Amino acid sequence: MKFLFDFFPALAFLVALYLPESRAEGIYLATKVLIITSFLQVVIASLVSRRVEKQYLIIFIVVLILGSATLLLHDERFIKWKPTLVFWVFAAICLGSEFIGGKNICARFMGHMFEAPQIVWARANYSLVIFFTLLGLVNLYVAYNFPTETWALFKVFGILGINFVFILGLVIYLSRYMTQPENSEE
Structure with missing residues (x-):
């Protein structure tokens, strides 16, 4: 929902x-x-x-x-700049979280599901920085090189698909550190 x-x-x-x-x-x-x-x-x-x-x-x-x-x-x-600006703000927040606060954004949002070492969280977080930066650039490329209707379809469905693939890859990368649910019968 x-x-x-x-x-x-x-x-x-x-x-x-x-x-x-x-x-x-x-x-x-x-x-x-x-x-x-x-x-x-x-x-x-x-x-x-x-x-x-x-x-x-x-x-x-x-x-x-x-x-x-x-x-x-x-x-x-x-x-048409809106997705790019939003992605770059998110990239800046992710980057800033490496230096401000005790945990980066990845560790804060997914730390309850994965028990990963700090270096893994840092790699995951930097991958978000790179991902959002590149996604912003791709949006600009599509916005300036294709008709508005094509850009709109890319903005709604293309970016959604790209996000899904990236998040899936990130979860696969972190999956070896997945926490085991506690057994309440013991």
């Missing part, structure tokens, strides 16, 4: 892109829809969990700034 909640703004963006008869106007309607659904995502998540989810807030702020620039300047390039 969380996956659908996370995916909703991107899916709404894609649907709105194809609604207008004029393809040129589709990106602007889709941008408005993305701003609204990203805001709703922050509000709903905050009401359900009684706290503001940083991930949703970061994405909403980036969407609001770049979406507003897209609409005010009537220039679709700004909203």
Whole structure:
């Protein structure tokens, strides 16, 4: 269910892109829809969990700034930068977590599932930094070299698939350190 909640703004963006008869106007309607659904995502998540989810807030702020620039300047390039900027913010957070706090992001989020040495967590975390940086570059490449509709499909489905493959690889890498569930019968 969380996956659908996370995916909703991107899916709404894609649907709105194809609604207008004029393809040129589709990106602007889709941008408005993305701003609204990203805001709703922050509000709903905050009401359900009684706290503001940083991930949703970061994405909403980036969407609001770049979406507003897209609409005010009537220039679709700004909203196309959104995935790149979000990925690079996440890369910076992962990199910063190596030096700030006791554990890096990977260890904080997955430490309850894996008992890995610090060097393994560092490698996993640096792989996230590299992954998010490269994914941002790939988004820019697609945004500037393909039609808007192709970029939108890549943004929604291509990035989703790439993320899935990367996370699967990361879990496989960490799997040798998987913690065993405690047997409650002993």
